[in-house]
Amino acid sequence: MSNWEILWDERAQFWSGFLSTLEIFGLSIVGAFVIGCGLLYLLEESRKRLTIPLRIFIDAMRMLPFLILAYLLYYGLPSVGIRLDAWWSGVGALAVYHGAYFAEIFRGNRLTFPPGQIEAAKAHGFTKGKMFFRLLLPQIIMQTRQLLGNQLIYALKDTAFLVIITVSELTAAANSLSSTYFIPTEAFIVVIGFYWAISVTMEIIIKQCGRFSAKRGFDNV
Amino acid sequence: MSEANTSEMAAVSIRHLSKSFDDVEVLRDVELEVKTGEVVTIIGSSGSGKSTLLRCINWLEKPDRGSIHIAGQRIGVHEDGRPMPVRELAKVRAKTGMVFQGFNLWPHLNVLHNVTEAPIHVQGASKREAEERAMALLEKVGMVDKRDSYPNTLSGGQKQRVAIARALAMQPEVMLFDEPTSALDPELVGEVLAVIKDLSAEGYTMVMVTHEMAFARAVSDQVVFLEKGLIIERADPETFFTTPKTDRVRKFLENHDTPSPA
Numbered sequence A: 001m002s003n004w005e006i007l008w009d010e011r012a013q014f015w016s017g018f019l020s021t022l023e024i025f026g027l028s029i030v031g032a033f034v035i036g037c038g039l040l041y042l043l044e045e046s047r048k049r050l051t052i053p054l055r056i057f058i059d060a061m062r063m064l065p066f067l068i069l070a071y072l073l074y075y076g077l078p079s080v081g082i083r084l085d086a087w088w089s090g091v092g093a094l095a096v097y098h099g100a101y102f103a104e105i106f107r108g109n110r111l112t113f114p115p116g117q118i119e120a121a122k123a124h125g126f127t128k129g130k131m132f133f134r135l136l137l138p139q140i141i142m143q144t145r146q147l148l149g150n151q152l153i154y155a156l157k158d159t160a161f162l163v164i165i166t167v168s169e170l171t172a173a174a175n176s177l178s179s180t181y182f183i184p185t186e187a188f189i190v191v192i193g194f195y196w197a198i199s200v201t202m203e204i205i206i207k208q209c210g211r212f213s214a215k216r217g218f219d220n221v
Numbered sequence B: 001m002s003e004a005n006t007s008e009m010a011a012v013s014i015r016h017l018s019k020s021f022d023d024v025e026v027l028r029d030v031e032l033e034v035k036t037g038e039v040v041t042i043i044g045s046s047g048s049g050k051s052t053l054l055r056c057i058n059w060l061e062k063p064d065r066g067s068i069h070i071a072g073q074r075i076g077v078h079e080d081g082r083p084m085p086v087r088e089l090a091k092v093r094a095k096t097g098m099v100f101q102g103f104n105l106w107p108h109l110n111v112l113h114n115v116t117e118a119p120i121h122v123q124g125a126s127k128r129e130a131e132e133r134a135m136a137l138l139e140k141v142g143m144v145d146k147r148d149s150y151p152n153t154l155s156g157g158q159k160q161r162v163a164i165a166r167a168l169a170m171q172p173e174v175m176l177f178d179e180p181t182s183a184l185d186p187e188l189v190g191e192v193l194a195v196i197k198d199l200s201a202e203g204y205t206m207v208m209v210t211h212e213m214a215f216a217r218a219v220s221d222q223v224v225f226l227e228k229g230l231i232i233e234r235a236d237p238e239t240f241f242t243t244p245k246t247d248r249v250r251k252f253l254e255n256h257d258t259p260s261p262a
Ligand SMILES: Nc1ncnc2c1ncn2[C@@H]1O[C@H](COP(=O)(O)OP(=O)(O)OP(=O)(O)O)[C@@H](O)[C@H]1O
Pocket: B021, B022, B026, B044, B045, B046, B047, B048, B049, B050, B051, B052, B053
C-alpha cells in the first residue's frame, strides 16, 4: 500500500479535521469582526478615559505572538477561575487577537474618512449610533476590503497553532497520521491542499465583493 | 413676551449671536430674522464669518452667546439654559436642510438612497413613503434618470442637485446653502442656480451664502452683508445693489461687478 493510499483510507480523519478547522475559523472570524467593529465604535467616543485603555489593548494584542495568547487563555485563565476547554480557548484567542487587528485596520481608515460626510449626516439629524452603522461602518468595510482579506488569511493560518493546545483540527489530523504511519511529507502536503482551498475560496469571495465597492467608486477590482 | 412671539413667527430667529475661535471673534452680536417663505442672502468677503453664521443655525458650530430659534424652537440649549440632549438636538437640526459647497453625498448609497436615507432612518418614514417623496424631489431637481447611479459617476452639478433633493427630503423649515456653486465648473453653475431659483419661486425659506451677485439680486428678499463678524448692512436687494449705504459695501460690489471669466 502506498503512502497516498494510506492517507486515502484515513480520509475521514482529514475530513473531520477540515470541518473542525472551518468551524473554528468561521466562528472566530465572525467574533473578530464583531470585536473589531465594537472597538471602532468605542473609539468614536472622544473620551480619553475610554480611548487610552482601548488603544493600549489593541496595541498589546498586535505585539503579542498569537501562540502566547492561546496559551494564556488555555493554561492561564484557570488560575483566575475561568476554565475554557481547548476548543473555546482557541476560538476565543483567535477572535480577540484578530479582532484587535480588524480594529486597527478600521481605525486607520477612519482617520481618512471625509469629515464633510459626517457633517452632512449631523445636519440631516443623524445621531452617533445610526451614523456609525449606516454611514461610517459600511464605507470603512468597503474601503478596507483587501486588508481585511489579508487578515482573514492570517487568521486561517493561526488556526493551525491550536494543535499545540490540543484542539483537533486539520493540522492535528495531519500530525497524528504522520506520526502513526511515519509519512509526514504526504500528510502535510494534503493539509496544505486544504488550507489552499480555503484561502483561494476566500480570495474569490473577497474579489467578488470588490465589484460591489468598485461600483461605488471605492476601489478598482 | 413680544420677543417670544416674533421667534415663533419666524422660520429662523437669531439673537445676540457671538462666536469666537481661539480668541478671534468671528461673529459679533449678530441679529437676523428670516420669515417663512423668505430668501436671505449673506454676502461678505472671505473670512467674514458667513459659513460660521450658517453653521451656527443648525448647531454644527456651537455659538458662545445668543440664541437661535428654528420655527419657534430653540436649538442647542433649552430656554432655561440646560444643554439639549443629542437626540433632541438632532430633532431640531432636522428642521433645517443644509447644502454644502462640497456636496458631501454619501458615496456608498445610490442617488435614490441618498435622498431616502435620512427620512427613513432619522424621521422613521416608511420606505414607500420616503421613496415617493424622493422621486418627486428628484423630478424637481431633474435627477430622476440618475436615481440608480452612484455619486462617483455624477458631475458636480448633478451631485449638488441630488444634495439639494436630499436636504429637501427632510421637509425642513429652512434650507441653508453655503456657497452651493463655488466648487462647480463655470458651465455647471447655471443648472444648480436654476434649481434654487425654482425653490424660491415655490416659497421655500432659504438662507444662502453666495458670491453670485446677479443671482443674489434676482432671488433674495433680504441681503445681509457681513464684515468681520458684524452685519454692517442689510436691505432689500434693489437698495443693496443700487444704493449701498456704506463705502465698504460699495467697494465690495465694485470688485464683484467685474464680469467673471466665465
Ligand atoms: N473651526 C475653526 N477653527 C478656527 N478658526 C476657524 C474655524 N472655522 C472658521 N474659522 C475662522 O473664522 C473666520 C470666519 O470663517 P468662515 O468660514 O465663517 O468665513 P467665510 O465668510 O465663510 O469665508 P469664505 O468666504 O472663505 O468661506 C475665519 O477667519 C476662519 O479662519
